[in-house]
Amino acid sequence: MSPRGLVSLPVPAGPVRLTRRRLIALAALAPVAGAALSACDGASGAGGPDPLIALARAARDDAELIGALITATPALTDRLTAVRQARTDHAIALETEVTRLAGGTPAPATPATSTAPPAAPTTATLTAALKKSANDAGGLVATLPAARVGLVAEVAASCASWMQVLS
Amino acid sequence: MIRPAQQRTSIDQASIDALQDVLETEHAALWAYSLVVAYLPTDLAKRARDDSDAHRRLRGLIEQTLSDVGARPVSALPSYKPPTPVTDAATAQQLCVVAETDTLAAWRSMLERTSDKPLRAAALEALVSGTARCTQWRTSAGMTPVVPTFPGRT
DSSP states (O other): OOOOOOOOOOOOOOOOOHHHHHHHHHHHHHHHHHHHHHHGGGGGGTTTTHHHHHHHHHHHHHHHHHHHHHHHGGGGHHHHHHHHHHHHHHHHHHHHHHHHHHHTTTOOOOOOSSOOOOOOOOHHHHHHHHHHHHHHHTTTTTSOOOOHHHHHHHHHHHHHHHHHHHH | OOGGGGGOOOHHHHHHHHHHHHHHHHHHHHHHHHHHHGGSSSSHHHHHHHHHHHHHHHHHHHHHHHHHHHOOOOOOOOOOSSOOOSSHHHHHHHHHHHHHHHHHHHHHHHHHHHHHHHHHHHHHHHHHHHHHHHHHHHHTOOOOSSOOSSSTOO
8 A cells, every 4th residue: 555645745945054963963863874874885885796786685595594494484484474575575676776777787696695594594593684684775875876775775674674573 | 975074064955855845744643643542552552652752753853953954844734634534443553554654755755865874864764763663553453564565665
């Protein structure tokens, strides 16, 4: 559903002066996110690989991990099916964006990297993976261009909430 | 994003507009929570009050920030029109989902409309905490998936 129900909005204009103190006040909203942002400031300069490739890979890895959990413990199927779908949908959306930026070249088949699923995954393994995925996505939010920042922030927020739900 | 933070004395109009849009939805969310409390059982009413406090804090910070940049914060409307009339606990929880979803959309939009790092950090934090609130209301309202897959997307 898309319940954009309560508000529709015109906006007055105003002159534009900002005290630094106040900017900091609003930033104080975000101790955790702020830390993530500054931690990643230098990491997303031009020239490296598209940072969304790693996020897409992580989404695929999380979905695989959830599949392994379900296989090992079928009783978890009901509890985990939705989050597996969510991470799969994240991966598809991120891969689509990677492809778009690459000018239509299909997203490189990102090799299964570091984390082969552990032999006996647990729910704790999953929540740790989701936490990392949320932090990694959140860390890119400071510097991504407008066209990409919304998607990446959505992935961060979704992973963070799934982590809470499953903890 | 070009000048170092220490030298910044302004934010651009697009950021101000985005803040005003967020403020509109925060006003509406506060109105929604004030409406629903009477329809909710004790535990959910407490949650509604806690969530209302969270929105009040966000509203205060936005209004402060706008005032400081010389923009007049938009005022709340006297009332808002829920998509579904609130008549019981179930419709009250649905309105909470609507209110949270509206604010998520506004905060997400702000991310796209500003490149100011402190504002982006604030918006991300609001998106994360708002998604958690939305998830709780979606859960108690029986909606699936309980966590929005793309929070703030409409």
